[in-house]
Amino acid sequence: MRLNFMYLLSLLALMCSCQPDYCSNEVDVSDISVDVEIIRLEDKIFSAQSSAELRELFQPHTQYRQRYANLSGTAEDSLFYQEYFRIIQDPYIDTLYQQTKSVFSNIESLETDFEQAFRHIKYYYPNFQPPQIYTTFTGLGSLGSDLLVSDNLIVISLDFFLGDGARFRPQTHDYMLTRYRPEYIVPSSMMILSDKFNNTNREDNSLLAEMIYYGKSYYFMQQVMPCLPDTLIAGYDGVGMNIVTENTKMIWSHFIDNELLYETSHTVIPRYVGERPSVVEINAKVPGRVGRWLGWQIIQNYSQRTDQDLPQVMQKGDARQIFIQAKYRP
Template sequence: MKKGFPVLLAVVICVLLLGSCSENNDECVYQPDTSGIEVSLQFERLDSALLGVKSKEDLRDFLNDYPVIREYFLRRNQYPNDSVMMQVLYGKFQNPHIDTLQQEINRVFGDLSSLKEELNKAFTNFKYYYPEAELPEIKFIATGLDNDMFISDSLIVVGLDYYLGDSAKYRPLGLYEYMLERYRPSYITPSIMLLYGISSKYNKTNTSDKTMLADMIGYGKSFYFAKHMMPCTPDSLLIWYSRKEISGSRKNEDIVWAHFLENQLLYETDHLVKKKYIEERPKTYEIGEDAPGRIGTWLGWQIVRQYMERNDEVTLHELMQNTDAKEIFNKSHYKPKK
């Protein structure tokens, strides 16, 4: 996932009742009273403006008006000069198949009312927890599958053509099938909130702590944050797991934990070892064929959850400000049930 925040790290908000969420082991977390908070995000839809350019002059004007899209989404630095960039892009947007892409976007997203409502709800919760924070402008774009998302403090850009889902005629190129799973409309808002949660602006970490545990807790805090911005969103949407993967992780949580303990992974600092449990992979083969990738980040989420359950005086803001991963782990008294 691409981002504007300096730290790396994905919708439909679950409209199921709490009981039906529980059938999938997904409970709604605390939903704050936001009745006194009014949020009206500034949206701008630009997909047809770019896909439908009629002349090079129109394209040049668009690129000058939206430098973030020019630099990030359309990768200006990959061209030897602006003249070559203009020629290539104009030829691309004059391709007759571009009309099909626009039709697909209209079919899947319509007038964007559902997505806008989800984003307004998530940022209303965000304002509850961070009342002084400035809200970003949100722009929707389509660039012919050049990029997915950009996030900074003041601006969010969403590439709608990346999130058309399984039924789309055109899908992003160069991605494994398990990665394509997350590029559906239902993942847009969770991805945005997760990237806010991993941002160093909100998620404070000790950069000198290079242990696996520090990485696990850092990611765990980001998932915990995102869940509270979207209280009834299924965990699978937040961590990009399938329902089967979430269910299997929960059922085998004690086995996963035993693997980490037996192999003394919590305080491992070797990057090549850590990446097997933290970074993008289809499976964590060291544990088993059914263990999903990034299992260490999921385990960190469970530790953070238990820490917050056992220390209910700690606020979300205080959790996100805590840079001591070892303290969070110790005070969680984490031990999964068999």
């Protein structure tokens, strides 16, 4: 099957950030106040002179200790602090830390992006209380995950998000590394946070239900970060975004012709919504997770046709009804 996009457009897409010259909504959040303070632990961690000092450093940060570091507050935690102290003495780890300090010497833009996103969430959900935010350092996962997001806690391991110029990168597939850049931190956090607002029928195991679930999470990001480029919402580079937008009809035809929407096979569904470099069943150049992207298009249609606001869209849990009412036809 042949893709109808031009090589020149692909090259141009690579050179642009796909930043729109407009924002997706006109919600006024200027009068909404939220308190955003990012607690930076990474510098304090590297200033510790012993494992005992690390324990003392973590002691006041109860949520961080219990939910991110999985520490119990007992004597058994000593092994964790000893290992942490050993790792931060490693000269290779110090090189990674120095690069982290360089990339994130100033996090004002990070605070601003979180603040704006939280303002938008509070606009739609007045009872929303922003989570406490921490930045930390884990040696690319030796002592914690890249990103933890819950109702009341966000922890960002900054060493994961240094970008293409970093000497050391996360041990993952190349096609996933594009999302380990500073500009993905807040969008990724908002996508995970969207789950608490995303009502869904857990008994519907169809591909369509998965597509709609992810489509709503993308739509949530779009609404709470209305000036965010589509590339950062979908997690595609310029070339990938150009492929899906220029070939939407062909991609959609594959789903319809193969009767995939109501497929429930645990081996088939991940081919279209899971992490893959490409969806070879459609075409080797179609980027992975294309089912999520299609779900987003369906949700945008649904919102426009039904004139529903963000909370109403997120509350709708019946994927089939959403699809029927969206009348999506690329």
